[in-house]
Amino acid sequence: MERIENRIARLTVQAIRELYQTAETPENIQVQSTRKDQRGDYTVVTFPLTRISHKKPEETATEIGGFLKDNLPEISDFEVVKGFLNLVLSDKFWIGFFNSIAEVHEYGHKPVTEQSPVVVVEYSSPNTNKPLHLGHIRNNLLGFAVSQIISAAGNQVKMVNLVNDRGIHICKSMLAWQKWGDGITPASSGMKGDKLVGDFYIRFDKEYKAEIRDLMSTGLSEEKAKAEAPLIKEAQDMLLRWENGDPETIDLWTKMNGWVYDGFEKTYQKLGVAFDKFYHESETYKLGKDLVTSGLTSNVLFRKEDGSVWADLTGDGLDQKLLLRSDGTSVYMTQDLGTAHQRFEEFHFDRHIYVVGNEQDYHFKVLKLILKKLGFEWADKLYHLSYGMVELPHGRMKSREGTVVDADDLIQEMIDTAGKVSLELGKLGDFPADEKDLVNHRIALGALKYYMLKVDPQKTMMFNPEESIDFNGNTGPFIQ
RNA sequence: GGACCUGUAGCUUAAUGGAUAGAGCAUCUGACUACGGAUCAGAAGGUUGGGGGUUCGAGUCUCUCCAGGUUCACCA
Numbered sequence: 001m002e003r004i005e006n007r008i009a010r011l012t013v014q015a016i017r018e019l020y021q022t023a024e025t026p027e028n029i030q031v032q033s034t035r036k037d038q039r040g041d042y043t044v045v046t047f048p049l050t051r052i053s054h055k056k057p058e059e060t061a062t063e064i065g066g067f068l069k070d071n072l073p074e075i076s077d078f079e080v081v082k083g084f085l086n087l088v089l090s091d092k093f094w095i096g097f098f099n100s101i102a103e104v105h106e107y108g109h110k111p112v113t114e115q116s117p118v119v120v121v122e123y124s125s126p127n128t129n130k131p132l133h134l135g136h137i138r139n140n141l142l143g144f145a146v147s148q149i150i151s152a153a154g155n156q157v158k159m160v161n162l163v164n165d166r167g168i169h170i171c172k173s174m175l176a177w178q179k180w181g182d183g184i185t186p187a188s189s190g191m192k193g194d195k196l197v198g199d200f201y202i203r204f205d206k207e208y209k210a211e212i213r214d215l216m217s218t219g220l221s222e223e224k225a226k227a228e229a230p231l232i233k234e235a236q237d238m239l240l241r242w243e244n245g246d247p248e249t250i251d252l253w254t255k256m257n258g259w260v261y262d263g264f265e266k267t268y269q270k271l272g273v274a275f276d277k278f279y280h281e282s283e284t285y286k287l288g289k290d291l292v293t294s295g296l297t298s299n300v301l302f303r304k305e306d307g308s309v310w311a312d313l314t315g316d317g318l319d320q321k322l323l324l325r326s327d328g329t330s331v332y333m334t335q336d337l338g339t340a341h342q343r344f345e346e347f348h349f350d351r352h353i354y355v356v357g358n359e360q361d362y363h364f365k366v367l368k369l370i371l372k373k374l375g376f377e378w379a380d381k382l383y384h385l386s387y388g389m390v391e392l393p394h395g396r397m398k399s400r401e402g403t404v405v406d407a408d409d410l411i412q413e414m415i416d417t418a419g420k421v422s423l424e425l426g427k428l429g430d431f432p433a434d435e436k437d438l439v440n441h442r443i444a445l446g447a448l449k450y451y452m453l454k455v456d457p458q459k460t461m462m463f464n465p466e467e468s469i470d471f472n473g474n475t476g477p478f479i480q
Numbered sequence: 481g482g483a484c485c486u487g488u489a490g491c492u493u494a495a496u497g498g499a500u501a502g503a504g505c506a507u508c509u510g511a512c513u514a515c516g517g518a519u520c521a522g523a524a525g526g527u528u529g530g531g532g533g534u535u536c537g538a539g540u541c542u543c544u545c546c547a548g549g550u551u552c553a554c555c556a
Contacts, residue, residue, distance in 0.1 A: 045498060047536055325554040332556050361484060362551050474504040
């Protein structure tokens, strides 16, 4: 059945034609739900219509109101306040309406079929050298929530995760484990895998810094010391071995990344998010070179004297962007060009959403522009869902200062607090222990999700753990 | 320096270009309490960063200035 708002809009157009003897169609009839403090269910804004009626807003509204009441049986009454025509729908309409939706299992959801538009949502995209933190939580909850909404709106949603599983930062934790790990594993230590690997990344940094200090005390400049430290050289060497497919290095890499994936999976489960498909940068980091080559032959891109390849975006108010280094290796942007292309070939998506922090606004602007220049019309289908950083009451998270909030720790803290508060308030008095745990977990996650999602994604947000789990106020627990 | 984002009550924030800018926290008053806490009822709190413009109508669009943030790598 046609929605009542649409019928009101359609009849309003008819009213204007008949009342004012005109063929002119107003651009947009605004039908909105009536303010809570006013009588009525729907409101037609008649200010824009006075241009056609050549009458005062009140008069126009009254005339249209009369017409609607006569021609739309669902309307039992109307009221005019200034240029606002407030329509009252009859009880009979509402009863019929509620009856019609009472049996609908998921009211408001559009069915999804093979023919529905395909929307790819990429989110999470963690690095495998450290555990997830508070910022990832915002990303994951946003990505998953948006996917759910888009799916309910009748689209085939593909939730994908592009894992950054290669590079110098991964080698750092691998090297540190090799040197100081003593063969420790998640199984032997009982530690969560991502945490264990993360600790070795921190260990590397610590030892590396010590080396830099030592070198600087012998008179080297900081810059020099950073480049010359034996540890960083070893890590670079390891990256090289990895890229050359050295079996031992690959084995270690596979083993340690496996630990991290186990850890991530647990965190994802706790957060209640999921993915249809994982991509790994180790498999995609070489993509995009072909696109660059074809861009060169079509003169969209250009090569500098040293052999490096660039896109000139100065004509679009941006800068020049490097796509291939002088040694022929690719950069982040090159890979993203390639993965976007790969995804389009794979899904023929109608929309591709990247849930990525706003510090990469420029990156995605450039990505779209270069794809467009390369002749891919689907570049317009890419959308960067940009979100702001999460700050804490005592300031920003800084890994150097140890103020990073670990995702698992935070979730656990929320659960503990939920338990403490409900105990104090005597809310779960005689519940069995396992039910208490379940309720506390739901309250904690509800608190986290509501608090993270209630703020405009674009904005830098303040996460106040205490406030988020308050049983009063604009919080998840209060709503639950 | 250029580009982009943000600026709403003391704090955290909401508002497809529409009506009197809506909430929560904190504050204050009252109720209940032996007292406090919790709870309930109510109040106060705003030149929407400043200034111009467009519009019947601007927190929202536009220009400009101010403040804060991000970004502009042969890093990812």
